[in-house]
Amino acid sequence: xxxxxxxxxxxxxxxxxxxxxxxxxxxxxxxxxxxxxxxxxxxxxxxxxxxxxxxxxxxxxxxxxxxxxxxxxxxxxxxxxxxxxxxxxxxxxxxxxxxxxxxxxxxxxxxxxxxxxxxxxxxxxxxxxxxxxxxxxxxxxxxxxxxxxxxxxxxxxxxxxxxxxxxxxxxxxxxxxxxxxxxxxxxxxxxxxxxxxxxxxxxxxxxxxxxxxx
Numbered sequence: 001x002x003x004x005x006x007x008x009x010x011x012x013x014x015x016x017x018x019x020x021x022x023x024x025x026x027x028x029x030x031x032x033x034x035x036x037x038x039x040x041x042x043x044x045x046x047x048x049x050x051x052x053x054x055x056x057x058x059x060x061x062x063x064x065x066x067x068x069x070x071x072x073x074x075x076x077x078x079x080x081x082x083x084x085x086x087x088x089x090x091x092x093x094x095x096x097x098x099x100x101x102x103x104x105x106x107x108x109x110x111x112x113x114x115x116x117x118x119x120x121x122x123x124x125x126x127x128x129x130x131x132x133x134x135x136x137x138x139x140x141x142x143x144x145x146x147x148x149x150x151x152x153x154x155x156x157x158x159x160x161x162x163x164x165x166x167x168x169x170x171x172x173x174x175x176x177x178x179x180x181x182x183x184x185x186x187x188x189x190x191x192x193x194x195x196x197x198x199x200x201x202x203x204x205x206x207x208x209x210x211x212x213x214x
Contacts, residue, residue, distance in 0.1 A: 030116025072138035
């Protein structure tokens with residue numbers, strides 16, 4: 001599915017409906033698990049007709065993709081806001097920290113929804129496939145953003161490696177955190193784990209070492 005910001009009123013309504021369905025699916029999956037949840041129940045919980053559900057999604061597991069993609073979009077938007085020539089490692093770290101922070105109840109609830117989904121995905125290959133697909137799509141969209149921030153300092157291969165490492169840092173951090181009872185902030189939180197992953201995954205790229213001092 002496209003993650004471009006909707007422009008027309010129709011597109012905005014469509015995106016809002018998709019997100020409503022995604023929230024309903026996430027709540028039911030976290031409470032009952034995907035196996036005990038039907039598409040009909042998700043549609044009812046979201047307040048839409050079943051035909052509307054299938055207009056937007058091929059399966060019940062696919063219904064959570066807008067919710068997962070929304071988090072990836074916020075992280076990418078933070079990077080896009082950085083100026084070209086900004087220290088890349090610093091920009092990545094700042095974006096990771098801000099996107100996974102929980103400054104209020106809404107942000108904390110969003111992280112807990114993700115935890116519930118990832119726990120549900122442990123026993124559902126189809127739901128895991130949606131999670132991996134969203135991450136793959138996020139990585140692909142991150143490549144031109146990294147290239148712009150690198151401002152010619154990295155080769156095309158290195159740009160792809162940075163995009164892959166940054167995406168995996170967040171994915172692994174969230175998966176690791178979801179398997180624990182750690183809080184949404186502080187030690188063991190998604191932000192703390194993601195920063196640790198990012199530094200370890202990108203620590204061997206000498207071209208980024210100068211960014212630490214910028």
